[in-house]
Amino acid sequence: MKTIFDIRQKIALVTGSSQGIGLTLAKGLAENGAITILNGRQADKLTQAADRIQIQGYQIHTSAFDVSDDNQVSAAVQTIEDKIGPIDILVNNAGINIRNPLEAYDNTDWDQLMNTNLKGAYLVSKHVAQYMIMRKRGKIINICSMQSELGRKTITPYAASKGGLKMLTKGMAVEWGQYHIQVNGIGPGYFRTDMTKPLWTNPDFDTWLRNRTPAHRWGEPEELTGPLIFLASSASDYVNGHILYVDGGLLASI
Numbered sequence: 001m002k003t004i005f006d007i008r009q010k011i012a013l014v015t016g017s018s019q020g021i022g023l024t025l026a027k028g029l030a031e032n033g034a035i036t037i038l039n040g041r042q043a044d045k046l047t048q049a050a051d052r053i054q055i056q057g058y059q060i061h062t063s064a065f066d067v068s069d070d071n072q073v074s075a076a077v078q079t080i081e082d083k084i085g086p087i088d089i090l091v092n093n094a095g096i097n098i099r100n101p102l103e104a105y106d107n108t109d110w111d112q113l114m115n116t117n118l119k120g121a122y123l124v125s126k127h128v129a130q131y132m133i134m135r136k137r138g139k140i141i142n143i144c145s146m147q148s149e150l151g152r153k154t155i156t157p158y159a160a161s162k163g164g165l166k167m168l169t170k171g172m173a174v175e176w177g178q179y180h181i182q183v184n185g186i187g188p189g190y191f192r193t194d195m196t197k198p199l200w201t202n203p204d205f206d207t208w209l210r211n212r213t214p215a216h217r218w219g220e221p222e223e224l225t226g227p228l229i230f231l232a233s234s235a236s237d238y239v240n241g242h243i244l245y246v247d248g249g250l251l252a253s254i
């Protein structure tokens, strides 16, 4: 039965989906009937990830490219459009974090982080939007963070990149809304992945987070799927430039 949340047979590209939140988001899209393309920098790792979530009936493809490399992004988007079909849904999820006090931050690390988290989302969106603009439809969802709103010691460059991604989301919504393209963000709270391992293995941080979050717990990556389906489906056709925080209430409390 068709509902307003229907994404069956839509083609969805999820960047940075060889593991972690991206892989869970990709699985959620595939579970709901989307033709889903996994991305990361390593082809072998992507094949293994696809094998792990390949359940009978799921339509999964892989496309290895580095989101920060314009030539790779351009070639990959064109190949997907030619060989798989029109990209209806783009999830800009690829991201890294490199922790260090700002006064000791390595400039090469700054460049790598910005190129992945901010320039990567710009590049992939720009190439995919060329096609979405021609078709006058599309959904782009940028994976933001609590650090789109809040600073925290040792991750200032990450916060700068995620704050930038929030404004990139609003800017793209303003520029491309006229083509019936909706660009929104999801801001996850704290989820246990490789990226946050230094946090969830630290008992002091674990206690602080549970006390700080009204839900008194970490998020489960599957809890991001519902918000994603909403933003990827026609249920959100008049929602544009919005960041939906999925954080157990963390941002609402002091």
Ligand SMILES: NC(=O)c1ccc[n+]([C@@H]2O[C@H](COP(=O)([O-])OP(=O)(O)OC[C@H]3O[C@@H](n4cnc5c(N)ncnc54)[C@H](OP(=O)(O)O)[C@@H]3O)[C@@H](O)[C@H]2O)c1
Pocket (backbone or CB within 6 Å): 015, 016, 017, 018, 019, 020, 021, 022, 039, 040, 041, 042, 045, 065, 066, 067, 068, 093, 094, 095, 096, 116, 120, 143, 144, 145, 146, 187, 188, 189, 190, 191, 192, 193, 194, 195, 196
């Ligand atoms: N975990 C959390 O609590 C949390 C909270 C808020 C926001 N987020 C955001 O959610 C996203 C996913 O985080 P995660 O925790 O799932 O991290 P993760 O487990 O470290 O996964 C990161 C993914 O990004 C890919 N990636 C990194 N650089 C890439 C590049 N240049 N090109 C293509 N793919 C690249 C990695 O694949 P390869 O290494 O195979 O290339 C991997 O699949 C990030 O944007 C992160 O900032 C996470």
